[in-house]
Amino acid sequence: MRLPKFEHLQPESLEEALELLAEHGEQAKVIAGGTELLVSMKHGLLAPSYLVNLKEIPELNFIAYDGEGGLRIGALTKLATLIGSPVIQESFAVLSRAASLVAAPPLQQMGTLAGNLCLDTRCLYYNQSRFWRQARPRCYKTGGDTCHVVKGGNRCLAAYQGDVAPALIALGASVKIAKKGADRIVPLADLYTGKGERPLALQADEVLVEVQVAAEAARWGGDYQKLRYRGAMDFPLVGVAAVVSRDGLDTIARASLVLTAVSTAPILAEEAGRLLQGQELTDELVAQAAGAAYEVARPVNNIGSNPSYRRKMVRVLTKRAIRNAWVRE
Amino acid sequence: MAEHTLVGHRVPRIDSLDKATGQARYTADLTLPRMLYGKVLRSPHAHARILNIDASKAERLRGVKAVVTGRDTAGVRWGVFRYTRDQQLLTGDKVRYIGEDVAAVAAEDEETAMEALELIEVDYEVLPAVFGPLEAMQEGAPQIHDHAENNINIHVPIEVGDVEKGFKKSYHVREDRFVDSEYTYCQTEPYAVLVNCDLSGNLEIWTPNASPHTKAKALSNLLEMPLTKVKVRRICTGGAFGGRSDIFPGEFIAALMALKAARPVKLVYTREESFTSVRxxxxxxxxxxxxxxxxxxxxxxxxxxxxxxxxxxxxxxxxxxxxxxxxxxxxxxxxxxxxxxxxxxxxxxxxxxxxxxxxxxxxxxxxxxxxxxxxxxxxxxxxxxxxxxxxxxxxxxxxxxxxxxxxxxxxxxxxxxxxxxxxxxxxxxxxxxxxxxxxxxxxMGIRGGSSAMIKFNEDGGATLISGVVDTGSGNDSMVVQIAADVLGLKMEDVNLVSADSEITPLDQGAYSQAAAFVSANAAMAAAIDAREQILNIASDMLDATVEELGLRDGYVYMKERPERNIWMGKAIRKALMDDTPIMGRGSYMPKIDQxxxxxxxxxxxxxxxxxxxxxxxxxxxxxxxxxxxxxxxxxxxxxxxxxxxxxxxxxxxxxxxxxxxxxxxxxxxxxxxxxxxxxxxxxxxxxxxxxxxxxxxxxxxxxxxxxxxxxxxxxxxxxxxxxxxxxxxxxxxxxxxxxxxxxxxxxxxxxxxxxxxx
Missing domain, CATH: 3.30.365.10 (Aldehyde oxidase/xanthine dehydrogenase, molybdopterin binding domain)
Incomplete structure (x- = not known):
């Protein structure tokens, strides 16, 4: 498959990049690692006239941590760099674990943190070639008014399948979003609209430039569990991130559970977290929390494997994630 | 096996270095002067009648040099057997699966070819389709081919002994049903074909294949050209697993376009096409x-x-x-x-x-x-x-x-x-x-055997010419190893010319696990034949009987007195001077009930x-x-x-x-x-x-x-x-x-x- 024609723009500073995005708006797309964007362009899913390449902007490539200000990671940080970072391994293990389970090492060398967070939603009826898609009417995600997965469905249910977002949301991360002349900082969870057709709350002239995690999160234990059929490469069929903190020896002070690949956005399983909070960890409690996570999972038959199996696996993976997170705390 | 220097030993394959370093060239890597790029228009319907194809706009697009549709090939049908000729390689009247070949374009570059495909207008009348074999066998199911009632394509009945009696005498009987999904080969190399056409109408074809001779024969039948004009060349094949064995629409379509444009045409499938439109x-x-x-x-x-x-x-x-x-x-x-x-x-x-x-x-x-x-x-x-x-x-x-x-x-x-x-x-x-x-x-009838030849250079090196086909499993290396062993040479002293339908003799191809048994048998026979000729000449030169001589490290020597020896090149040169050049030949036909x-x-x-x-x-x-x-x-x-x-x-x-x-x-x-x-x-x-x-x-x-x-x-x-x-x-x-x-x-x-x- 071939890439459609586009103009490649190479800004050398963030300011210049934002300027270009302000100028070209919907005509432009940001490229960093390119591991998702180029595939979508080859499939004819996206046809931007301009690609604004962020790779040569050094100010977006950093990992900084201090005990008070917390953790700050530049958008362009490669997943491989993130995985190899000692401070992240030691203090934010859930993040390095989730990143290490993304795709496979060659893609981790190319893919960036922000690129992974900004993954488009996926569907077996959407991530296909132009030829493949022309065999059936347009779906919601390609501008039509039908869903091929849920017959009679009234909206797009394409799945968000990122691995890193659930870990960061469980850590309470925020993201800094920049556009020409303005910055905003929002909770990462708010980046996701829950709309399959347009899953990110990002304007065409905006760029996610930084991820921030509060210093207190460095003391929490975390784990990420991923279900996939092969030992590498695959997007999650189900992913569960758990982050817990202790109050004294045996009591859970705070617990955060986030699911991925079972809906159009990462899902914060609030009830599951609430059940754990202030309690001592028992098998029964873990099962209850897993049951609460199961309740909020909404997988449909759009990314391989069968949805009822995937939903069952939310229960299993949640239990494992809570147990592992607790041990690591 | 003590006397063997190579056979039975762990030796690196002759193709390993090229493949491991990315030097090996596959079909998609090849380019020829004035080469065109082909693309195929495929059916988006599982079952439909083709009412009309209008390719006139595509033909008029700048850069398009050939357009072919089923109208160019009406009536040409492929089948592995005479009684299974049911596939028009470029369909004219009906499409029967999503991804079937409907038309194709050859243009100066790939973008133009892709643009041209979008200009071809096909009117389909969509027909009811059937997707499972049990449903397809039911009364009233859509009939996919006129000749096949209940859509039954092949029925093989085999009965041996007395089955009822056997069950009656059984102590224990069990019945089970097993079901299985399909799979796809996923060879590393997607399907590709390059066809060159000269002004005399000779076709040269490069495509990953399990048998150049079978491909050449089929194409000569389908294109109604003599076999002497259809030449399937040797090319590295990036995996087969059975998926390179048959004749595919791609090579037929590329050949049609090359003939029409009188220029080389290359067709490289996407991975998706390799999944749906080959096998x-x-x-x-x-x-x-x-x-x-x-x-x-x-x-x-x-x-x-x-x-x-x-x-x-x-x-x-x-x-x-x-x-x-x-x-x-x-x-x-x-x-x-x-x-x-x-x-x-x-x-x-x-x-x-x-x-x-x-x-x-x-x-x-x-x-x-x-x-x-x-x-x-x-x-x-x-x-x-x-x-x-x-x-x-x-x-x-x-x-x-x-x-x-x-x-x-x-x-x-x-x-x-x-x-x-x-x-x-x-x-x-x-x-x-x-x-x-x-x-x-x-x-496999006349194509079930293999034959091979060996010729020599004046410096003692040899060239083995064999029809053996290597789809990645090491058959090339195997025949070289055998010939070198028999001739007392190093593997690097034996060149191999293989898998070319014009130059190399018939061979059954890389089907049915037969290369080691059949092709290697032929190569061994050719090497033994050459060895006998060398020893005959050397026996005069060394004043010894043939039985007393051995071949090792490029020398003919007396087994009892190894210091009495001559360089093999000398024997080869003497044979040339004597007008009895050494040419080994061998063949093998397996003992099969034809x-x-x-x-x-x-x-x-x-x-x-x-x-x-x-x-x-x-x-x-x-x-x-x-x-x-x-x-x-x-x-x-x-x-x-x-x-x-x-x-x-x-x-x-x-x-x-x-x-x-x-x-x-x-x-x-x-x-x-x-x-x-x-x-x-x-x-x-x-x-x-x-x-x-x-x-x-x-x-x-x-x-x-x-x-x-x-x-x-x-x-x-x-x-x-x-x-x-x-x-x-x-x-x-x-x-x-x-x-x-x-x-x-x-x-x-x-x-x-x-x-x-x-």
Whole structure:
């Protein structure tokens, strides 16, 4: 498959990049690692006239941590760099674990943190070639008014399948979003609209430039569990991130559970977290929390494997994630 | 074998360096001056009548040099057999699957060709379609071909002995149904073809293939050109697994366009096209009824197989027979009835895949274990009691001239620690066995044999000219190794010219596991012939008899007085001066009953010889997720004799991955009607290096009386018996039988839940 024609723009500073995005708006797309964007362009899913390449902007490539200000990671940080970072391994293990389970090492060398967070939603009826898609009417995600997965469905249910977002949301991360002349900082969870057709709350002239995690999160234990059929490469069929903190020896002070690949956005399983909070960890409690996570999972038959199996696996993976997170705390 | 310097030794393959360093060139890498780029317009409908094709706008597009449609080829039909000619390689009247070839364009560049495709207007009348073989066989189902009622494409009935009597005499009878999804080859190299056309109308073709001679003959028939003008050249092939064997629309279409434009045309498929528009493997539904004596001896089998053949026949008669043949090639079957049906559906065309019959042989091998358990017999013992042995005759009449199946079973059991593990591992861990027999060659008429020639350079080096085809398994290296060994040369002193339909002699091709047995036999005969000529000349020069002479390291020497020797180049030069240049020639035709026919006469000697294998797989099952990990595989294979043990082991390792772990646990197609949802390397789950088990290969050498140095074949052990081994190991681990392949985690979990409910 071939890439459609586009103009490649190479800004050398963030300011210049934002300027270009302000100028070209919907005509432009940001490229960093390119591991998702180029595939979508080859499939004819996206046809931007301009690609604004962020790779040569050094100010977006950093990992900084201090005990008070917390953790700050530049958008362009490669997943491989993130995985190899000692401070992240030691203090934010859930993040390095989730990143290490993304795709496979060659893609981790190319893919960036922000690129992974900004993954488009996926569907077996959407991530296909132009030829493949022309065999059936347009779906919601390609501008039509039908869903091929849920017959009679009234909206797009394409799945968000990122691995890193659930870990960061469980850590309470925020993201800094920049556009020409303005910055905003929002909770990462708010980046996701829950709309399959347009899953990110990002304007065409905006760029996610930084991820921030509060210093207190460095003391929490975390784990990420991923279900996939092969030992590498695959997007999650189900992913569960758990982050817990202790109050004294045996009591859970705070617990955060986030699911991925079972809906159009990462899902914060609030009830599951609430059940754990202030309690001592028992098998029964873990099962209850897993049951609460199961309740909020909404997988449909759009990314391989069968949805009822995937939903069952939310229960299993949640239990494992809570147990592992607790041990690591 | 002490005198051999090369044969039987572990030697690096001659192609390893080029392939490992990326220097090897494949079809898509080739370019020719003035070359055009081709693209194919494909059907978006599973079943539709073509009312009209208007390609005039595409023809007028700047840069377009040729457009072809079914109108250019009306009536030209392809079929592997005379009685299966049902596929128009460029369809004119009807499309029968999504992805079928409707028209094609050759242009100055790929973008222009793609743009031109969008300008071709096709009016379709969409017809009702049918996607499953059982539905397709029902009364009132849409009829896909006019000639095939109830969409039955092929029916192979085989009956031997008295099946009813066998069941009556049986102590125990069991019936099971096994089902299996299709799979796709996923060769590293997608389909590609380059056709060059000169002003005299000669065609040169480069395309990954299993037999240049078969491709050339088919194309000469289809294009109505003499064989002398159709030349299929040698090219590296990036994997085959059966998927390069047939004739495909791509080479026909590229040739048509090259002839029309009088310029070279290259057509390179996308991965999606390689999935949907070349070949896939059959899915099947298998009903097995087996009766045994109290001691486990097989007494009767009744077998019904229904295969989803897709839209056209392809290798249908072979595909429909082989599932049964691989069973009779493994065990003694006194009374057996087989009915194989291959059914047309509106899906892509199904062909050979690492032989045929995952559900079939997998199911039989699992049913043997079920029966063994019910009778209290160890599965290894169960197999040993029924295993074929040297001197046996198979159910349909093939004589076994060498058989190491029992040794393979025993050695695989011993090396894997079977006795200590089977039934004794903790819950979640298990061990299981599978076994198989495999034809080495099958009846192919005049194309069933191989011949070879050897010529020499004045510096003592040689060139071997052989029709041998290497699709990646090491056949090229094998014939060089044999010729060098026989001639006392180093492998680097022997050049190979192979797999060119114009230059090299006929060869059966890389089908039916026959290269080591047939092609290598011919190469060995040519080398022996040349060696005799060299020794004859040298005997004069050294004043010795031929019997007293040996060949080693490029010298002819007296065996008793090695210091008396001459450089081989001298003998070669003398032969030239004497006007008796040394030219070795050799050939081999396997002893096969050529009257045997897949459907009309499935009796008589099927193959020159048969290979045998046994595999033990160990698995770890996560009972909460249903995920299965194969941790260890111990495989013993009777390859006759290992010409290059390293290459034999490599074949086992490859077949544990392709056709083994992947096909058993992971690989399947997702469908919505006739549309494949996962035609990509991301969503179709070929196993990765991290999914591979530890592999312990064991070579069993039965020293075949016909094979070169005793060799048979080594390509199809793990891929034929891993299904049984893994299925049986899962039972040993968690106590459930999964009869629905591939054994994905959801199926394992569902079976465990069902058992826990009971």
């Amino acid at each position: 896939q493997a059959h899915s099947m539904i298998v009903d097995l009824k087996t009766g045994v004596r109290k001691d486990g001896t097989l007494l009767a089998n009744e077998i019904k197989v229904i295969m989803d053949g897709g839209a056209y026949s392809s290798t249908g008669p072979i595909a429909t027979s082989v599932p049964f043949l691989v069973w009779e090639e493994t065990y003694r079957l006194p009374n057996v009835r087989f009915n194989g049906y291959r059914v047309y559906t509106n899906k892509p065309v199904r062909g050979m895949y690492r032989c045929h019959g995952r559900a079939f042989l997998g199911g039989l091998g699992m049913q043997l274990d079920m029966i063994a358990e019910e009778l209290g017999i160890d599965p290894v013992e169960m197999r040993l009691r029924n295993a074929l042995r040297t001197g046996d005759t198979q159910a349909t009449g093939s004589k076994i001239i060498s058989c190491g199946l029992s040794e393979a079973l025993q050695q695989a059991a011993e090396k894997s620690g079977w006795k200590e593990k089977r039934g004794k591992l903790p819950f979640g861990k298990g061990i299981g066995m599978g076994a198989n027999g495999m034809m080495v060659g099958f009846p 009257t045997r026919e897949w459907v009309s006469n499935p009796k008589g000697q099927q193959a020159g010889t048969f290979s045998f294998g046994a595999v033990v797989a160990e698995v770890e099952v996560d009972a909460e997720t249903g995920q299965v990990r194969v941790s260890n595989v111990t495989g013993a294979h009777d390859c006759g004799f290992a010409i290059n043990p390293m290459a034999v082991e490599g074949q086992l390792e490859g077949s544990v991955a392709s056709g083994g772990v992947g096909a058993t646990l992971l690989e399947e197609h997702y469908w919505d009607g006739g549309q494949m949802l996962n035609a990509s390397m991301l969503e179709y789950k070929v196993p990765l290096s991290v999914d591979m088990p530890q592999i312990t290969p064991i070579i069993v050498e039965s020293m075949d009386p016909e094979g070169p140095f005793g060799a048979k074949e080594a390509g199809l052990w793990g891929s034929m018996n891993m299904f049984q081994a893994i299925g049986n190991a899962i039972y040993d681990a968690v106590g459930v039988w999964i009869k629905d392949f591939p054994i994905t985690p959801d199926k394992v979990l569902a079976a465990l839940e069902e058992r826990n409910r009971d």
